[in-house]
Amino acid sequence: MKIALIGYGKMGKAIEAIAKERGHEIVLTIDVNNQQDLTVENLEKADVAIEFTIPSSALQNYLLCFDSGVPVVSGTTGWLEKKDEVLKAMQQKDGTFFYASNFSLGVNLFFALNKKLAELMKNRSEYDITMEEVHHTQKLDAPSGTAITLAEDLFDIHPGKTSWTLESPSQAEQMHIEAIREGQVPGIHRIKYESEIDYIEIEHSAKSRQGFALGAVLAAEFSAGKKGLLSMNDLLNL
Numbered sequence: 358m359k360i361a362l363i364g365y366g367k368m369g370k371a372i373e374a375i376a377k378e379r380g381h382e383i384v385l386t387i388d389v390n391n392q393q394d395l396t397v398e399n400l401e402k403a404d405v406a407i408e409f410t411i412p413s414s415a416l417q418n419y420l421l422c423f424d425s426g427v428p429v430v431s432g433t434t435g436w437l438e439k440k441d442e443v444l445k446a447m448q449q450k451d452g453t454f455f456y457a458s459n460f461s462l463g464v465n466l467f468f469a470l471n472k473k474l475a476e477l478m479k480n481r482s483e484y485d486i487t488m489e490e491v492h493h494t495q496k497l498d499a500p501s502g503t504a505i506t507l508a509e510d511l512f513d514i515h516p517g518k519t520s521w522t523l524e525s526p527s528q529a530e531q532m533h534i535e536a537i538r539e540g541q542v543p544g545i546h547r548i549k550y551e552s553e554i555d556y557i558e559i560e561h562s563a564k565s566r567q568g569f570a571l572g573a574v575l576a577a578e579f580s581a582g583k584k585g586l587l588s589m590n591d592l593l594n595l
């Protein structure tokens with residue numbers, strides 16, 4: 358495939374390496390130093406765009422991709438308050454948008470484990486639930502997009518929690534998320550159910566960005582010839 362990279366930071370570089378290993382061609386690389394090159398004309402040279410930038414840039418990048426008719430695979434987090442605007446634009450332009458807060462197979466298995474544990478624990482009110490996420494010190498958003506996905510999936514199943522907070526919970530229905538920023542940590546997520554008697558904890562820890570990058574490239578390959586909103590559930594059939 359011909360790939361346009363929008364965002365050439367830690368993830369853009371990791372994705373470039375895996376894409377080339379899998380025989381793909383990078384036809385456009387965009388970052389803040391050459392944003393003027395991000396045009397519909399240039400995007401049309403690509404079969405797919407892979408976008409990993411910052412929360413404040415994602416929307417404009419998606420809109421340009423929809424205008425170009427090029428499928429966009431994005432992992433950028435921290436923009437979900439604009440989700441309705443993104444989906445409306447995608448529908449109006451008959452676009453293709455593959456979004457995942459986390460592209461790694463391991464985390465998507467962890468998403469499934471989180472839902473199964475929430476089902477097991479939904480009537481065990483003696484256990485309180487907390488979450489922790491740990492990332493490198495360059496991360497701009499908190500909590501992580503992965504943590505928000507885990508929390509929202511849990512709220513859909515477990516009646517005891519309905520919202521999350523980074524602060525100390527003021528109500529029993531609030532779930533505390535501890536967002537820790539430390540060194541160069543690629544990404545750790547923990548969910549703990551604790552009672553007076555014991556606690557049960559599940560954890561996913563990324564050893565590098567390889568899992569995220571491989572998942573994004575597989576998502577790009579999967580998106581070819583498809584329309585609409587796509588997710589890791591479509592790719593992995595979990």
Ligand SMILES: NC(=O)C1=CN([C@@H]2O[C@H](COP(=O)(O)OP(=O)(O)OC[C@H]3O[C@@H](n4cnc5c(N)ncnc54)[C@H](O)[C@@H]3O)[C@@H](O)[C@H]2O)C=CC1
Binds near residue numbers: 409434457459
């Ligand atoms: N969904 C997933 O599996 C994963 C998602 N992420 C998310 O991806 C995003 C990027 O992560 P990293 O690559 O680690 O960050 P990074 O800071 O290393 O790279 C982001 C790059 O985007 C560039 N950028 C900013 N605005 C831009 C614009 N308008 N057009 C083009 N480039 C622009 C920055 O200059 C920077 O080089 C974050 O939101 C992070 O949460 C990160 C890892 C995995």
Ligand SMILES: O=C(O)C1=N[C@H](C(=O)O)C[C@H](O)C1
Binds near residue numbers: 492493500502503
């Ligand atoms: O910023 C990161 O690095 C990561 N961000 C994503 C998130 O916000 O969930 C995915 C992964 O945890 C790494």
